[in-house]
Amino acid sequence: MQLFAGRRLRPTLRLPKGEKWLAGAMIAPAAFVIFFVAAVPLVGVLWMSLYHHVLTNPNNQPFVGLGNYTNQLGNPDFWAAVQRSVVFTVASTGIELVLGLLLALLMNQPLRLRWILRGLVILPWALPGVSNALMWRWIDQAQYGALNAALTQTGLTDSYINWLGDPHIAMFMVVIADVYKNTPLVALLILAALQTVPKEPIEAARVDGAGSFQIFRYITLSWIKPVILIALVLRTMDAFKVFDTIWIMTKGGPANSTQTIAIYAYQTAYNTYNFGGGAALGYLIALLIAVLAAIYIRLLRGGPAK
Numbered sequence: 001m002q003l004f005a006g007r008r009l010r011p012t013l014r015l016p017k018g019e020k021w022l023a024g025a026m027i028a029p030a031a032f033v034i035f036f037v038a039a040v041p042l043v044g045v046l047w048m049s050l051y052h053h054v055l056t057n058p059n060n061q062p063f064v065g066l067g068n069y070t071n072q073l074g075n076p077d078f079w080a081a082v083q084r085s086v087v088f089t090v091a092s093t094g095i096e097l098v099l100g101l102l103l104a105l106l107m108n109q110p111l112r113l114r115w116i117l118r119g120l121v122i123l124p125w126a127l128p129g130v131s132n133a134l135m136w137r138w139i140d141q142a143q144y145g146a147l148n149a150a151l152t153q154t155g156l157t158d159s160y161i162n163w164l165g166d167p168h169i170a171m172f173m174v175v176i177a178d179v180y181k182n183t184p185l186v187a188l189l190i191l192a193a194l195q196t197v198p199k200e201p202i203e204a205a206r207v208d209g210a211g212s213f214q215i216f217r218y219i220t221l222s223w224i225k226p227v228i229l230i231a232l233v234l235r236t237m238d239a240f241k242v243f244d245t246i247w248i249m250t251k252g253g254p255a256n257s258t259q260t261i262a263i264y265a266y267q268t269a270y271n272t273y274n275f276g277g278g279a280a281l282g283y284l285i286a287l288l289i290a291v292l293a294a295i296y297i298r299l300l301r302g303g304p305a306k
Helices: 017-048 067-073 076-107 114-126 129-139 146-153 170-194 199-207 212-240 244-249 261-270 275-300
Strands: none
Touching: 017 275, 067 275, 076 114, 076 170, 076 212, 076 261, 076 275, 114 170, 129 146, 129 170, 129 244, 170 212, 170 244, 199 212, 212 275, 244 261, 261 275
């Protein structure tokens, strides 16, 4: 085994020429569909973003080059939407990581009937995004929502609160809806990592007198750190471009307090019929997500704990 230490083993299996053609023929239909479903629209949107493409004026659509991009980058509304997206992403992802870690630690304990707990935890994640948003919109409803009813009947508040109509509260409420749905995903990822933690270092640490917190900090957390980073990457990229939850609950209001970058792009394209500007915003969103992904990939290069 020492002879192969530090070396990369590469597969040496080579298909005969006839089998290569057969494999290519079998892959070709899927590749063809992917090309026309994904690649062609991406090129079309890129081409549209280079024109002043306004649906209400189809006879005057001049080529503007990067004009749509510079207009958006110079628009304070764009940067305000980016700021709201960052607030939503940081808040929702941070809460989901903390709650997901706590849930994973609980589900990893040798409890009786823990399979029931795991089944209950996964239920919110199984909900479609639209159903989750509708459910929370009804819960937060000002006149007859379940949240106001529970708070008033328990004496915690004297009057009903317009949760989704207050610019200072609305963002917090959509964050709660996102946390409710996506925390189970983070918990399941971390739970899978916890079940791979070796027992030998933990037992040795206990023999040396280490406490539970020290074992968690120096052994368990170090081992599951790569999975936590992966969960962070997935949730950050998804939260930054979230659309359905916010659109169904608030449509970006009130007073644009929940207008994230995805909502802003949609309203630019379909409320003002500025498809050129909306297409440019789509590529700017993709660029911002690519930057976030590059940062996280750099963090992930550390690899698993040794």
